[in-house]
Amino acid sequence: MRPSINTIQTKRIIEALERAGYQATPNRRLVADLVASTNGHFTAADLLERGRREQVKMGRATIFRALDLLTSLRVVERLDLPSGAHAYVVCEPDKHHHHLVCSGCGRSEDVADGELGALVDEIGRRHGYEIQSHRLELFGTCPVCTAASESRSATGDASAEQGGPA
Amino acid sequence: MRPSINTIQTKRIIEALERAGYQATPNRRLVADLVASTNGHFTAADLLERGRREQVKMGRATIFRALDLLTSLRVVERLDLPSGAHAYVVCEPDKHHHHLVCSGCGRSEDVADGELGALVDEIGRRHGYEIQSHRLELFGTCPVCTAASESRSATGDASAEQGGPA
DNA sequence: ATGGTATTGATACTCGGTCTCATCGGTGAG
DNA sequence: CTCACCGATGAGACCGAGTATCAATACCAT
Numbered sequence: 420m421r422p423s424i425n426t427i428q429t430k431r432i433i434e435a436l437e438r439a440g441y442q443a444t445p446n447r448r449l450v451a452d453l454v455a456s457t458n459g460h461f462t463a464a465d466l467l468e469r470g471r472r473e474q475v476k477m478g479r480a481t482i483f484r485a486l487d488l489l490t491s492l493r494v495v496e497r498l499d500l501p502s503g504a505h506a507y508v509v510c511e512p513d514k515h516h517h518h519l520v521c522s523g524c525g526r527s528e529d530v531a532d533g534e535l536g537a538l539v540d541e542i543g544r545r546h547g548y549e550i551q552s553h554r555l556e557l558f559g560t561c562p563v564c565t566a567a568s569e570s571r572s573a574t575g576d577a578s579a580e581q582g583g584p585a
Numbered sequence: 586m587r588p589s590i591n592t593i594q595t596k597r598i599i600e601a602l603e604r605a606g607y608q609a610t611p612n613r614r615l616v617a618d619l620v621a622s623t624n625g626h627f628t629a630a631d632l633l634e635r636g637r638r639e640q641v642k643m644g645r646a647t648i649f650r651a652l653d654l655l656t657s658l659r660v661v662e663r664l665d666l667p668s669g670a671h672a673y674v675v676c677e678p679d680k681h682h683h684h685l686v687c688s689g690c691g692r693s694e695d696v697a698d699g700e701l702g703a704l705v706d707e708i709g710r711r712h713g714y715e716i717q718s719h720r721l722e723l724f725g726t727c728p729v730c731t732a733a734s735e736s737r738s739a740t741g742d743a744s745a746e747q748g749g750p751a
Numbered sequence: 752a753t754g755g756t757a758t759t760g761a762t763a764c765t766c767g768g769t770c771t772c773a774t775c776g777g778t779g780a781g
Numbered sequence: 782c783t784c785a786c787c788g789a790t791g792a793g794a795c796c797g798a799g800t801a802t803c804a805a806t807a808c809c810a811t
Contacts, residue, residue, distance in 0.1 A: 528712055534704060550725035551726065557705060
C-alpha cells in the first residue's frame with residue numbers, strides 16, 4: 420500500500436519538510452517519493468495517477484497542497500513549457516538556478532546562473548528597471564534523446580527515448 | 586460603435602494580418618486596436634471586457650482566435666508572470682527578443698537577446714543538449730513606478746503609478 | 752445572384768488550480 | 782488515559798483560461 424522507495428532524494432525532500440516544521444504525513448511522503456522518482460517534469464495530474472497506480476488514492480487538493488508546500492520549500496519549481504502548459508520539476512533548493520528541459524523525454528537539469536546575473540543587471544541598468552527576478556528556460560534535446568533519435572532514424576525503430584517522466 | 590484609434594501600432598498589426606493573407610475584419614481590427622493601445626500585458630479577458638466597454642461585443646472564442654493569430658504572426662507573445670498566470674504582450678515581430686516586465690504597472694519592454702545567445706550555446710554545450718529554444722523573462726520595477734513609489738513613500742500618496750495595462 | 756471559403760458567436764467542455772467544509776488523526780495538556 | 786485542539790485530508794463545488802463543435806453569417810470571386 421505504501422511504496423516508499425526512499426531514495427536519497429526522497430529523504431532530502433522529507434527532511435526539508437520536517438525542517439520547515441511540517442508534518443511528514445504518509446501522503447506527503449508519497450508525494451515526495453513520486454516526485455523524487457521522476458526524472459523529468461510532471462504535472463499534478465501525473466502524480467495523482469501514479470499515486471492511484473500505487474494503490475494510494477489521495478484527493479486532488481492534497482496533491483496540489485503538497486506541491487505548493489514543496490514549491491515554497493524550493494524543492495520543486497513550476498515551469499512553463501513552450502506549449503504554454505505548466506509542469507513541475509524537482510530541483511536543488513539552495514542555489515539560484517534555471518532549467519534546461521529536454522523536449523524529447525522531459526528530463527530537466529538545473530543550470531547555474533553563471534554570467535546571466537551580470538547580463539541581467541546590465542539589462543536592468545540599460546532600461547532603468549530595478550530587476551527583482553528573472554527566469555531563464557532552455558528547451559532542447561538531451562544527449563540520450565539525440566542519440567536515440569539518430570539511431571532510430573538510421574534503423575527505422577520508433578520507440579526508446581529516455582525513461583521519460585516516470 | 587467602432588473606436589478605431591488607429592495608432593501606428595494598430596496599423597502595423599493590421600498590415601501584418603493582411604500581409605499574411607488574413608482578412609482584416611472589424612473584430613480583428615478592434616482587437617488590434619485594443620492590443621495596440623495597451624502598454625502593458627493583458628489577458629484575453631481584459632480585451633473582452635474592454636471591447637464590451639467600447640460597446641462592441643465579441644464572442645470569447647473570437648478573441649482567443651485573434652490572439653492566436655497575432656501570436657502566430659509574432660505581433661504578440663504570451664508570457665508567464667511570476668504568479669504563474671499567463672498574459673499577452675505586444676512586441677516587435679522581427680528580431681528574437683525577451684521581455685522585461687514591470688511588476689508595478691505591467692508595462693513590458695522588448696529586450697534584445699544580446700550576449701544571451703552565446704551563454705545559451707555554452708550551456709547547451711556543457712550539458713550536451715541541442716538547444717532548440719530559450720526564454721528569458723525579467724521582472725522588475727520600471728523607472729516610472731520606481732519614481733512613483735519613492736515619491737509616494739515620501740508624501741504618503743497612494744495612487745499614480747503608470748497608466749498600467751490599459 | 753451564387754457558391755464556396757473564412758469568420759464568427761454560442762455553448763459545451765476540458766484542464767489546472769483554488770476554496771470550502773466537514774471529517775479525521777496525531778500530539779500535548781491535564 | 783482522555784480530551785481538546787490544530788493541522789491534514791478528501792470530496793466536491795467552483796473558477797478562469799483555453800479549446801472544440803457547430804450552425805449561422807459575411808465576404809469574395811465568379
